[in-house]
Amino acid sequence: MAVVWVMFGALIVAARDRKRLAEIGGVATRFGLDSLLARLGLGGGGGGEAAEPLSRRTRLALEALGPTFVKLGQILSTRSDLLPPDWIAELEQLQSAAPTLDFEILRPAVEAALGGRPEDVFAEFEVMPLAAASIAQVHRATLQSGAQVVVKIRRPGIRPQMEADLRLIGELVRTAERSSAEVRRYRPQELVRQLTEAVLAELDFTAEGRNAERFAANFAKRPAVVIPAIYWDFTSETVLVQDYLDGVAPTEARALIEAGLSPRDLAEVGAKAVLDMILVHGLFHADPHPGNLRAMPGGRLGLLDFGMVGQVSPRRRTELVGFVQSLVSGDAQRMGEILATWTEGADVSTERITQGAERLIGRHGQGEIDLPAIVADMMALMRQERVAAPPDLVLILKALVTIEGVLSRVDPDFDLVSAMSGAWKSALFAGASPDAVRDRLIGLLLDLSALRDDLPRLVRAASKRLTSPEAEPPRDLATAAAVRSAGMWIAGGLVLASLILGGVIWLTASAV
Incomplete structure (x- = not known):
């Protein structure tokens, strides 16, 4: 348990999270991650070499620590800018699949969310799950209207644990940044922010429902793309009810052929x-x-x-x-x-x-x-x-x-x-769209109107600055590109401003 005490020495942890921190430290010790923690400036060290590669031991530890750390590993598996290929290949094996729970364990939360027994709320409800993941479990059901739906149920007690994990990961990252300039170079706070946003979004099923409706609105004129409808009368933070989409995985070639579907058309x-x-x-x-x-x-x-x-x-x-x-x-x-x-x-x-x-x-x-x-x-x-x-x-x-x-x-x-x-x-x-173009033009006219009195002075100042012998050339590609692009836009903008302002003056004069 040496790793646990190293972490305790580095962090000021709220009492409510200390039990979870001890669990994390115990898993880190069990999988021999001392060298990894030392590399991150979190203590550790020693322990000798283990038989399994460090990347595999890290993946196994993340799986043992549960859904928050699995999600962290999945995000890291996309970061080939940070990790070498062998680590990416190992972390890509992380799956959100989890053992199914007996529905009676879920029943109290489901009845609280639905306001009654699912057998009464729905015309039919299958207690045997259709699928299970680390955050939720899915069951099939039929509405009283006859619509076929799926009911996604959040696992009980998962939110407090994941919120504690996010707090601890944030503290660990801040400690690592203070201890290691190399860690700071990779801006890990951005990674933690991405993880936090992903976890909180997945925990709140109303957010997922709103996302689905945004996609449905975007593809409203594309009947070839189907987004399941959300049934808000039965949906809450912990339960999501949506249309059941009857189809096959597009990669099942034989099933596509048997269904009379064209792989080429589907790919398009x-x-x-x-x-x-x-x-x-x-x-x-x-x-x-x-x-x-x-x-x-x-x-x-x-x-x-x-x-x-x-x-x-x-x-x-x-x-x-x-x-x-x-x-x-x-x-x-x-x-x-x-x-x-x-x-x-x-x-x-x-x-x-x-x-x-x-x-x-x-x-x-x-x-x-x-x-x-x-x-x-x-x-x-x-x-x-x-x-x-x-x-x-x-x-x-x-x-x-x-x-x-x-x-x-x-x-x-x-x-x-x-x-x-x-x-x-x-x-x-x-x-x-015509409305969007109109709004942008109105905004442009208002901006140009506000700029009218200052335009001559700004042009003289910019010209003087750019032609000054003391003006330093750009030092890098990004700056050079920005300067060149800005120059083109300024030139074009000045021409456009002149034309628009001239037209405004002419129209005004004609109206008098």
Whole structure:
């Protein structure tokens, strides 16, 4: 139990969490993680070499510690910018599956959430579970209306334990940051923030229900994409009731053929759906593995489990399209600028980023592009330079690689990169409805109106600053790209402002 006392010495832990901390320390000792803790600046050390690799012992320890640590390991399994391939392969084995619970254990919580016995609330209710995971268990049921549904039930007592785990992980990370400059370099607080958001979202089934409805609204005009309806009369933080989607996993080739479904058409539906999520809607399913997809009659694709979703900012959307376009066109300069943006704030030389972009173009910029391979090489470049990729970018790339793997199994000729390279119009005109364009133009006019009196002075000041002998040239690619882009936008903006202001003056004069 030496590790426990090392942790106690490093942390000031609330009394309510000390029992859980002792459990964590006991598991760490049992799996021989002293050397890992020492590397993170959390004490430990000694203990000699174990027969099993450290990566495997870490994975086993995470499984033994329960759902919060399993989720942490799953997030880390996406971070090939931080961990070497053998660790990624080991952590990818972490599964959320868990033993099923006898329904009588769940019954009190279910009756409290539903306001009555499930056998009375529903026309039919199956006490034998359909599936079980670390956070919840799923049962089939039939509503009084005859609708077929699934009832997702949160495991009792899971929330207090996971909240305690999040507090302890946060304290451990802060201690590690204070003890190790190397740990600080990888910005672990961002990882903890991502973990906390993911865990809290998955614990609250009303959040998952709202996510499902957002996706349903986004795909309202796409009947080929099916989102299960949420039944709010029966849904709460601990119980979720939604439509049962009758279909098969899209990777089951024989089942697709027997159902009369076209693998190629299904792959096209899936590709269009994921590209719309990322490039148009800005909201995407962050875990599109085969278990969360259903191939349905009529060539439709059903999406399940919206506990983990990601958002794409307009800037990130443009960068992703630019990255793919630079890869397809072999533009190492453009790719280098994007990579520099993604490593902004890190201590990485411009020369090394440029060389890395040239290597990526050299290896992947000719012929058919292997998305998983280029993402792996890009993450390896970041790992080599000892920088952490932005968490939102990692989540997007992981979703793209996952769906590419699924759709390639459905249709071996499918190419997601080609689909992405032709999707720049979708990204450019995302949200460009007439009302949105009108609102943006009104906002622009108001801004230009406010700027009218200051514009001549600002132009003179900017010109004087840029032509000054004391002005220093940009020191890195990211700054250079930003300066060049800003210059183009300023020039274009000045021309546009002149035209608009001139038109306003002319219209005003004509009206007098």
